[in-house]
Amino acid sequence: MEQFEVHILGCGSALPTTRHNPSSQIVRVGNELFMIDCGEGTQLQIRKSHQHFSRINNIFISHLHGDHCFGLIGLISTFGLLGRRHPLHIYAHPMMRTLLMPQIEYFCQGMQYEVILHDINPKTAGIIYEDNNVTVETLPLNHRIPCCGFIISEKPKKRHLRGEMAEYYNIPTYARQRIREGEDYTTPEGETIPNERLTTPPDPSRRYVYCSDTTPVPAGLIEKIRGADLLYHEATFAESEKGRAAATFHSTAQQAAAVALEAEAKKLVIGHFSSRYDDETPLLAQAQEIFPATILAKEGLTIKI
Amino acid sequence: MEQFEVHILGCGSALPTTRHNPSSQIVRVGNELFMIDCGEGTQLQIRKSHQHFSRINNIFISHLHGDHCFGLIGLISTFGLLGRRHPLHIYAHPMMRTLLMPQIEYFCQGMQYEVILHDINPKTAGIIYEDNNVTVETLPLNHRIPCCGFIISEKPKKRHLRGEMAEYYNIPTYARQRIREGEDYTTPEGETIPNERLTTPPDPSRRYVYCSDTTPVPAGLIEKIRGADLLYHEATFAESEKGRAAATFHSTAQQAAAVALEAEAKKLVIGHFSSRYDDETPLLAQAQEIFPATILAKEGLTIKI
Numbered sequence: 001m002e003q004f005e006v007h008i009l010g011c012g013s014a015l016p017t018t019r020h021n022p023s024s025q026i027v028r029v030g031n032e033l034f035m036i037d038c039g040e041g042t043q044l045q046i047r048k049s050h051q052h053f054s055r056i057n058n059i060f061i062s063h064l065h066g067d068h069c070f071g072l073i074g075l076i077s078t079f080g081l082l083g084r085r086h087p088l089h090i091y092a093h094p095m096m097r098t099l100l101m102p103q104i105e106y107f108c109q110g111m112q113y114e115v116i117l118h119d120i121n122p123k124t125a126g127i128i129y130e131d132n133n134v135t136v137e138t139l140p141l142n143h144r145i146p147c148c149g150f151i152i153s154e155k156p157k158k159r160h161l162r163g164e165m166a167e168y169y170n171i172p173t174y175a176r177q178r179i180r181e182g183e184d185y186t187t188p189e190g191e192t193i194p195n196e197r198l199t200t201p202p203d204p205s206r207r208y209v210y211c212s213d214t215t216p217v218p219a220g221l222i223e224k225i226r227g228a229d230l231l232y233h234e235a236t237f238a239e240s241e242k243g244r245a246a247a248t249f250h251s252t253a254q255q256a257a258a259v260a261l262e263a264e265a266k267k268l269v270i271g272h273f274s275s276r277y278d279d280e281t282p283l284l285a286q287a288q289e290i291f292p293a294t295i296l297a298k299e300g301l302t303i304k305i
Numbered sequence: 306m307e308q309f310e311v312h313i314l315g316c317g318s319a320l321p322t323t324r325h326n327p328s329s330q331i332v333r334v335g336n337e338l339f340m341i342d343c344g345e346g347t348q349l350q351i352r353k354s355h356q357h358f359s360r361i362n363n364i365f366i367s368h369l370h371g372d373h374c375f376g377l378i379g380l381i382s383t384f385g386l387l388g389r390r391h392p393l394h395i396y397a398h399p400m401m402r403t404l405l406m407p408q409i410e411y412f413c414q415g416m417q418y419e420v421i422l423h424d425i426n427p428k429t430a431g432i433i434y435e436d437n438n439v440t441v442e443t444l445p446l447n448h449r450i451p452c453c454g455f456i457i458s459e460k461p462k463k464r465h466l467r468g469e470m471a472e473y474y475n476i477p478t479y480a481r482q483r484i485r486e487g488e489d490y491t492t493p494e495g496e497t498i499p500n501e502r503l504t505t506p507p508d509p510s511r512r513y514v515y516c517s518d519t520t521p522v523p524a525g526l527i528e529k530i531r532g533a534d535l536l537y538h539e540a541t542f543a544e545s546e547k548g549r550a551a552a553t554f555h556s557t558a559q560q561a562a563a564v565a566l567e568a569e570a571k572k573l574v575i576g577h578f579s580s581r582y583d584d585e586t587p588l589l590a591q592a593q594e595i596f597p598a599t600i601l602a603k604e605g606l607t608i609k610i
Contacts, residue, residue: 073375078321
């Protein structure tokens, strides 16, 4: 199966610490790198992760708090210095245009590529990006300011052509794609071979869901993320800070786990940790009480989906 | 003597690497921390250096290239989150106001302290900051865009009162400050004691000079930095890249050393290294051929002046 993995570049919250960078991650689907959020220092984290800068073509910003977007201008500037020629697409709240464009105009003069800003409405769910392999959808979240999560879903894949059958019937190359799309095959002699004899089922289409920053994903949206192969849900606080989590529109680790359980996610990764924790293993333990398949995000971590 | 030291937070150039952060340093004079330049990730570097955020009250920006100022908004935001109440002064090219203020207004709502921007004219030399202990002066440099260095000078200090003489003449506390400033002392009996019998000379006033980014400091400005206790001069390139240094308005390590020699600096620290070098010891060797008292800047390095 094609690569589909998440690289954590930063999983801290508003105050950076020596342990955590602010929010950013790269979702790799095949050779394409999608970036979600871009806190200060993200470009340094990319260098450390040895990802290819040039393969990042689409950046999705969940909301306009600094710890999710202060790294954009540095990254854009560096792309320019590296001689980038192909456009960079940024999907964000419309206000991003007002804040970012004057900086690009001033600091990135002579840059050889275009930054294309796409306004997103964080309050509605909908597809904001689509290519041959994936769709990216917004998921309205509940934070102090307009904020959305992102659902990255592989599109339905083609069936696998059984090699021995292709050989037996000597199926020409031009006919193979259609068979993989589900058609039967008619031999030159006029015999119809049913598709299920020629193919095996396609690989499953995988789905990654990113939810930060937010109170626990509300029940009304659970259907949208049901069965996700991997759910990233913020867990800014431990259970003892539940009141503070509610007051600041964040979640506790247990609340994140309850969302994963309710949504029947296959795996949960928690992040966006408050700077007050020197060690997040208590948060992990609290989450695992409810949803055992939970792991902690960490800078440098790669999670295969 | 009071502490007077330079902490290197970043000494890379435009492209950050896994070895170097973009430009920033803290100059500590007593309990006051002055920041010079503030590239992306500077606030993380401060955390690592265990400096006190709250003691930074004045930030001097040499020029408006991103690798010297992209970290400002994150730092300002973090000061706000940490509950800062006292004003922060930023000294920069007037354009900084246009670029920074909209970001502060949007991202730092409800912040409890004031950011005060002071316009500087990088093309003229002059005092831009002064307190009881130090002055900070601009030094016009020669870069692709308006750019200035900074000279941080201790003011002339008071003479030391000799303890045994103060005791012998039973000099009252109120009279001691004036004696330290050079006055003679007249005893209650009317006897005048000459100052040189009561005091020893003051500690020398030290001077730190920061020069980045620039072609070698031109001869006409050498007088301004003559005898500096410590000179930071950019050395973006090795001697083999002399042409490229000139073309991009930067310096080689040997050119930096020649400036230190000509200016009779006591010590030279070179920095702003190009990302092409995995190891700067050749640059050091080249500089030391001309000016032996040269050291390499490095993140985390503290240089006592």
